[in-house]
Amino acid sequence: MELLLIFLSAAIVNNFVLSYFLGICPFIGVSNKLTSAFSMGVATTFVLVLTAVVTWMINNLILLPAGLDYLQYVSFILVIASLVQFVEMFIKKTSQPLYRALGIYLPLITTNCAILGLALFMALRDYSMMESIFFGLGAGTGFTLALVIMAGIREELELADIPKPFRGVPITLITAGLLAMAFMGFSGLI
Amino acid sequence: MSKSNSPLNDFMNGIWKQNPIFKQVLGTCPTLAVTVSIVNGVAMGLATTFVLLFSSLIISMIKKLIPNQVRIAAYIVVIATFVTIVDIVMKAQFPDLSKALGPFIPLIVVNCIILGRAEAFASKNTVVRSGFDALGMGAGFTLALIVIGSIREILGSNKLFGFVVLPDTVEPMLIFILPAGAFLTLGILFGIANNYEQKKKDKEIQKAITAERSTKLVTAPASVQTETEEA
Numbered sequence: 001m002e003l004l005l006i007f008l009s010a011a012i013v014n015n016f017v018l019s020y021f022l023g024i025c026p027f028i029g030v031s032n033k034l035t036s037a038f039s040m041g042v043a044t045t046f047v048l049v050l051t052a053v054v055t056w057m058i059n060n061l062i063l064l065p066a067g068l069d070y071l072q073y074v075s076f077i078l079v080i081a082s083l084v085q086f087v088e089m090f091i092k093k094t095s096q097p098l099y100r101a102l103g104i105y106l107p108l109i110t111t112n113c114a115i116l117g118l119a120l121f122m123a124l125r126d127y128s129m130m131e132s133i134f135f136g137l138g139a140g141t142g143f144t145l146a147l148v149i150m151a152g153i154r155e156e157l158e159l160a161d162i163p164k165p166f167r168g169v170p171i172t173l174i175t176a177g178l179l180a181m182a183f184m185g186f187s188g189l190i
Numbered sequence: 191m192s193k194s195n196s197p198l199n200d201f202m203n204g205i206w207k208q209n210p211i212f213k214q215v216l217g218t219c220p221t222l223a224v225t226v227s228i229v230n231g232v233a234m235g236l237a238t239t240f241v242l243l244f245s246s247l248i249i250s251m252i253k254k255l256i257p258n259q260v261r262i263a264a265y266i267v268v269i270a271t272f273v274t275i276v277d278i279v280m281k282a283q284f285p286d287l288s289k290a291l292g293p294f295i296p297l298i299v300v301n302c303i304i305l306g307r308a309e310a311f312a313s314k315n316t317v318v319r320s321g322f323d324a325l326g327m328g329a330g331f332t333l334a335l336i337v338i339g340s341i342r343e344i345l346g347s348n349k350l351f352g353f354v355v356l357p358d359t360v361e362p363m364l365i366f367i368l369p370a371g372a373f374l375t376l377g378i379l380f381g382i383a384n385n386y387e388q389k390k391k392d393k394e395i396q397k398a399i400t401a402e403r404s405t406k407l408v409t410a411p412a413s414v415q416t417e418t419e420e421a
Contacts, residue, residue, distance in 0.1 A: 177373030
């Protein structure tokens, strides 16, 4: 039950994109098309879960017992960068079409603040291993959800008559604002 | 953008011409998250400027020592080191501010402005120029945060710098402190900035057209003259 709550909280109530503002760059950059938005969401979710496992181990088995917690940021970001590199190599070897579909967005996952944010929140809240995995899964689901909804809206927006200065980024931000308002409705859920 | 290499130009570039938020759309995450009040915005801006300045200086100093393949990882380690310093200092000196900004201080590590400037500017230019570029970018970022922060603080809680500025009869619009308000404020400001830029461009085009016309007017009689002479 506890795990389910963590999952739901990260995915919907405290959505990473719409209420913590983590991962806004890909949210604005990759939400043009539904298909690429979905693949991006899945790839990010995968990296999020892997990061949750590895950074939990590093934080709780190496850094904290040795009293090196001031090295958290440096070691977390190095772990994330190498994980992303590893995932990229793995996808390239196993599935060429997926690799081509994700293209440049794959290495950019490193600088997605959602990933480092997840690692920091985990360390801050003292989650256990299992809780961390569900937290990562929830964060990834929430990210994918927000990205896919946004991409769907933006595909429709292409046909809309938007005032010229508001085309592109501004209207995306305003749409995100309305989405965030809609997600506020979930705040009583937990 | 500008061809002259003067440090002042590098500095001014970041404030408007290449403003990290309104022109390059970098670093949107902290922009939206911390601008609940103007104080938070200023603190975040200064912290980012500090990290940006020192990492730019160091990176432009050691740019020749870093092998090309591992440069991004090397940049990130330099950046993360300075972020750790900022975080520790803030925790000790301003515990309240550090708590208010929460995980967004460590998240400066993945702020695309810093890595972006390291890759686009500091790794190609001299130490002095990189320093001024970093200061300009930091100032532009801080200014944008101040603008957004003050709008959200006035509308959302009737306050500015924590002092009440609007009378009680004005109901504070809570939505502006909530996440949705952050998106709306930035979206509308972005539109206004685009509009201003568009108008400026239109004016320049208009100017160019009229200038062309006047030169044509000057040359036209001359050509007429030559034609008549030929006839």
